[in-house]
Amino acid sequence: MISELLINAFLVTIMLSIAIALIKTRTVIFTVILTSAYSLVAALMFITLDAVDVAFTEASVGAGISTILFLAAMAYLPKKEEESISSEVIPALSCIILGGILIWCSFDLPEIGQLTAPIHQHIAPEYIRGSKEDIGIPNIVTSVLASYRGYDTFGETIVVFTAGVAVLALLEKKNTTKKNKSQPKQEIRKNA
Amino acid sequence: MHNNPILRISTKILFAPIILFGLYVQFHGDFGPGGGFQAGVIVASAFILYSLVFGIEAGKKLFPPNVNLILLALGGIVYGGVGIVSMILGDEFLAYNILGSSPQSGQHIGILLVEFGVGLTVSNVMIALFNAFASYDKVKEK
DSSP states (O other): OOHHHHHHHHHHHHHHHEEEEEEHHHHHHHHHHHHHHHHHHHHHHHTTOHHHHHHHHIIIIIIIIIHHHHHHTTTTHHHHOOOOOOOOOOHHHHHHHHHHHHHHHHSSSTTTOOOOOGTSSHHHHHHHHIIIIIIISOHHHIIIIITTTTHHHHHHHHHHHHHHHHHHHHHHHHHHHHHHHHHHHHHHHOOO | OOOOOOHHHHHHHHHHHHHHHHHHHHHHTSSSSOOOOHHHHHHHHHHHHHHHHOOOOHHHHHHHHHHHHHHHHHHHHHHHHHHHHHHHSSOOOTOGGSSSSSHHHHHHHHHHHHHHHHHHHHHHHHHHHHHHHHHHOOOOOO
């Protein structure tokens, strides 16, 4: 119990310091790398909650591939963020108020892992029992994801597909039109 | 990056094990943590690593973009196809019980195929996104 508390406190401290560093930094590459580090710590948090599948996804998608994609997209951005000119009082105030409300609400949450919590009463027991009998797979997460909630996962796959196709359509189109226009320019640059 | 021997050799050493790990995560998802989403990202990261170190053109030679686009769509088709097949066999859309000799083996086959479809789409979307960003022409609008 005490060790769990220590680990959580340690992770939260790292997360907080990363968040503060994120506010302070104005260099885009540091922002991307700090976001990646934040995801990695979040993955560790998920492991302490015994949500290994979520941790795995967070580590591979959040800390891994999205960092690479951000870095690839970053090449088209200016190196530094612009200094904001508007006042920072109102955003800070709204963050503090919202954070305060969330912390206040969190006192009403049931304890983590408590069996009588509403979330463990609804349909979860059926899935936990059924996963062994109906599906015969030890990993309940997979049986919920792919079988019980197959429709949702189908939707997710289509969302990933659509997002990919949309980005491709946007970038490819610009690519060809710009290439045609800038053909002579590129040659000049090569010669120079 | 193209001339750094440490990066080149470690990429060559790491490439196959990363894909092997991706396949393990993909097909061991029934028994341990993992599944299509994570495996797709891991397999994609191997190809992206190759493109990062050896250049985008070499990466496109290794994994041609037209194959990439076909596989990108094929993942969704595999997933939907499992649902359609289970409908043709006389059950509901994405009800896997009918796919095997017993309900449990049907579920096994269905989940394996469905996860494979997810992995295919996710990995190819990631590779396509990286290729699109990396080969996007930067023309200064002045």
